[in-house]
Amino acid sequence: MADNAKGRIIKGVGGLYTVRLSDRDLQCRARGSFRHSNITPLVGDCVTLGIDERGDAVIDRIDERKNSLIRPPLANIDYIFVTMAAASPKPMLDMTDKLCAILEHNYITPVIVVGKCELDREYANEIKSIYEKAGYRVFILSCVTGEGIDEIQAFVDGNLAGKISAFAGASGVGKSTLLNKLFPSLELGTGEVSRKVERGKHTTRTVTLFEVCGEGGYLADTPGFSMLDFDRFDFFDIENLPNVFPEIHECVGLCKYTKCSHTKEEGCEVLKKVRRGEMAKSRHDSYVELYNVLKNKPKWK
Ligand SMILES: Nc1nc2c(ncn2[C@@H]2O[C@H](COP(=O)(O)OP(=O)(O)O)[C@@H](O)[C@H]2O)c(=O)[nH]1
Ligand SMILES: [Mg+2]
Ligand SMILES: [Zn+2]
Structure with missing residues (x-):
């Protein structure tokens, strides 16, 4: 009956996967042949089911x-909401820029969220700019005063259908509090509860997708999903670095020197942009920092 049915893996625990079909959820394993091909099904995968020798549904x-x-x-992640707080904890813009670059490289759209804006409105506006x-799309909001919630709610309601999204950000920035406002049916733990989850950080994580x-x-419900989780994310070579900063990508080919690194050359269009205030200095600093890291790194295979 499940033969040839298509669905999405929404949960996976110990080799047992929950596949959401159009009319129901089905629990099944992967066909043994995957073990030879070095591919493990992942939550988020779109799969086709078959029937094994014993008559059970398999991926x-x-x-x-x-x-x-x-x-x-x-x-198959489409959006990651890169979440920070205007204050408490203090935003780490260099980490934010590195994360956005990695997301760009992986065809994930970053959406910037600056929460707790009532604590430092001036800085929140600066980050937005x-x-x-x-x-990037930027949302400034406060879960205490409620300002900015309608705007992000409208974006969420208008864009997340048919997509996989996740919220990333350091612990304590207010992700769970915001998610509870945007998706009340999820009933996620905040504050106290999430700290308990943090303690189990190094145990194997399971991810569940909520409709x-x-x-x-x-x-994707990813408890304690922090920026640091991206350290092992598929990285890029130095040649790709300009392409993962959208405002630098726009300038590629326009500089005086064809081999311009956009770090310090005269006649560099990126540096002109920074001087004109059209690209933030903090973003360019992050670019240079990543450039120096990648320059000293052997090529990724
Ligand atoms: N001042 C202020 N505090 C907030 C706001 N949103 C959340 N918090 C508080 O920040 C703390 C961490 O929130 P939580 O949602 O658990 O953060 P998470 O670790 O990112 O999931 C909690 O004590 C929240 O009550 C906000 O908009 N303003
Ligand atoms: Mg949380
Ligand atoms: Zn340049």
Whole structure:
């Protein structure tokens, strides 16, 4: 009956996967042949089911992935809401820029969220300006005063259907509090509860996708999902670095020297942009920092 049915893996625990079909959820394993091909099904995978020798439903085929994360194990992510607080904890813009670059490289759209804006409105506005110049959507909000919630709610309601999304950000920035406002049916733990989850940080994580916004829209529940989880994310070579900063990518080919590194050359269009205030200095500093890291690194295979 499940033969040739297509669905999405929404949960995976110890080799047992929950596949959401159009009319129901089905628990099944992967066909043994996957073990030879070095591919493990991931939550987020679009799969085709088959029937094994014993008559049980099995995962037969995995559609080609748009991207995949190692930790948390998750495939085909469309949006990551890069969440920070205007204060308490203080935002780490260099980490934010590195994360956005990695997301760009993996075809994931970053959406910038600056929460707790009532604590430092001036800095919140400054961050908004930095990332809007990069071409990103930025939402400033406070879960205490409620300001800015309607705007992000409208974005979420209008864009997440049919997509997989996740919220990333350091612990304590207010992710769970915001998620509870945006998706009340999820009933996620905040503050106290999430600290308990943090303690189990080094145990194997399981990811579950929750249906949101209808029509196959999913939110990955990733407790304590922090920026650091991206350290092992598929990285890029130095040649690709300009392409993962949208405001630098726009300038590629326009500088005086064809081999311009956009770090210090005269006649560099990127540096002109920074001088004109069209690209934030903090973003360019992050670019230079990553450039120096990648320059000293052997090529990734
Ligand atoms: N001042 C202020 N505190 C907030 C706001 N949103 C959340 N918090 C508090 O920040 C702390 C961490 O929130 P939580 O949602 O658990 O953060 P998470 O670790 O990112 O999931 C909690 O004590 C929240 O009550 C906000 O908009 N303003
Ligand atoms: Mg939390
Ligand atoms: Zn240049």
